[in-house]
Amino acid sequence: AQKITQTQPGMFVQEKEAVTLDCTYDTSDPSYGLFWYKQPSSGEMIFLIYQGSYDQQNATEGRYSLNFQKARKSANLVISASQLGDSAMYFCAMREGRTGANNLFFGTGTRLTVIP
């Protein structure tokens, strides 16, 4: 089974509007971390936000917030006040286990296009 599922291959949002990118995950490990990365057309992978499985509150980083619903195993990324520079691929990823050389399992990504 896929560890990370992103069901939206592409999303469009009007500039200045908010957008939610979906991510569901599958793990039996009680300790895990969830990450979102942005990959613009230039190709680099940019870390956006992190949510630990034991974190009580949803993570926020500026215009990015993570809607963490543990029972539903979802970790959706919310981008508020979209900007043209937000157009990019967005990847959800999960690390299982507490610490150590734990690899990231990535979803297939969502391509976000911000419309002026």
Next chain:
Amino acid sequence: DTAVSQTPKYLVTQMGNDKSIKCEQNLGHDTMYWYKQDSKKFLKIMFSYNNKELIINETVPNRFSPKSPDKAHLNLHINSLELGDSAVYFCASSLRTQRNEQFFGPGTRLTVL
């Protein structure tokens, strides 16, 4: 003051050749990784390595081998390149903490002709 750097950025080579991609991090991290991103943008772990342990993804052909001269470097050596090896290869590093956030290099686009 680049955090994770890779060289070269682009690599074009013939089938059957042997090539290496270099990766260096100046973040003081203790774990480094190699990922492969295919033409459909799917990212998959190839290796993770710290100074004690090398973990190899079982799907990686043994033509691929990581080499770490020290904690700040993890190079990727590929023997007998095949057409299917064409992809973007990302190096990443992290510190073994609860968060274990990984920082990625800029990627190396490998094209095998």
